[in-house]
Amino acid sequence: MTFAEAKTALADHAPAAKLESRINRALERLINTAKFVGTVRKATVTAFNGAFATPRDVRSVLGARVCNVGLLPANRYFEFIPGRYCIEDYSSMYRDLGHSPIFRDRVYTQYYKATGLTGSESVTVTYRNANGTLGRETLTAGSPQGEISGEIVRIAKTLTTNPILINDLSDEDGTVSMLIAVLNPGQTESDYRRYTVDSLVSTTDLDQEHSVELLCKLKHVELVTNTDLMPITNLSGLALALDSLQAESVHDYGLSEAQWQRALRIFNEEQASEFPIAVPPVRLVWTAGRPLIRAPH
Numbered sequence: 001m002t003f004a005e006a007k008t009a010l011a012d013h014a015p016a017a018k019l020e021s022r023i024n025r026a027l028e029r030l031i032n033t034a035k036f037v038g039t040v041r042k043a044t045v046t047a048f049n050g051a052f053a054t055p056r057d058v059r060s061v062l063g064a065r066v067c068n069v070g071l072l073p074a075n076r077y078f079e080f081i082p083g084r085y086c087i088e089d090y091s092s093m094y095r096d097l098g099h100s101p102i103f104r105d106r107v108y109t110q111y112y113k114a115t116g117l118t119g120s121e122s123v124t125v126t127y128r129n130a131n132g133t134l135g136r137e138t139l140t141a142g143s144p145q146g147e148i149s150g151e152i153v154r155i156a157k158t159l160t161t162n163p164i165l166i167n168d169l170s171d172e173d174g175t176v177s178m179l180i181a182v183l184n185p186g187q188t189e190s191d192y193r194r195y196t197v198d199s200l201v202s203t204t205d206l207d208q209e210h211s212v213e214l215l216c217k218l219k220h221v222e223l224v225t226n227t228d229l230m231p232i233t234n235l236s237g238l239a240l241a242l243d244s245l246q247a248e249s250v251h252d253y254g255l256s257e258a259q260w261q262r263a264l265r266i267f268n269e270e271q272a273s274e275f276p277i278a279v280p281p282v283r284l285v286w287t288a289g290r291p292l293i294r295a296p297h
Contacts, residue, residue, distance in 0.1 A: 001233040013242035030232055030237075036232060047209065047212045054214065056192065058219065061215070071094045092199070100191075100194050113167050125154070167180065185225065241260065241263040244256045
């Protein structure tokens, strides 16, 4: 379902001037509330020497596997626990490296280029040099290439007609380039969640690549254009969510809460129907060297 189709279907549940904003606010709250249908999805990414980044609409990675071998998520502060510093501790895990404006480490440190700018559109790159000072370079359609020396800490742009590609160049002539960021037309900030799989890191083959399968929890990305896709498509639940926001806007908090709970009930029922076969939980009981499987008491 596109944003345009959702606006048409939900037009009676919010004032026309506020419809787009209300749909976005409802989606934001729903995505942050639970793992409803449409808020969890699979993705496959490429890990460059063990490091990979998730698409911008991903909040976090719930699970990962390489070559059909499942990996556990490591606690973000795992490496700060006394005695937890060896690579063996991460041999079957993936680690969260936090957020970054680029999705892979930059090999070159001088030149970069933005592709796709037209008219008065621009991209501003903020970087931190060796002494910690922040600097900024602005790229335009007429001057799409720049030079910096430091760590990129932010990439921001205006709304654009085309997707914008940011490439790191080997030299001023750009004989070798490496893609480091992609910004969609309605996206104004570059932001990636980065991870690493230590068992895939090599000190000899720095260019090695691996395919990593991910189970991801989505985050809300503001819907802007009519062709943007709705992550949640249950119109009955969305209509009640918008009704709740309308009641909240006039300070009728009792009605707002009631409508919101009705919406959550619909989404929970949809989630239950997604997995109709109920699997009872079990527990393992070890007796005399062999395990027994019993239902919980």
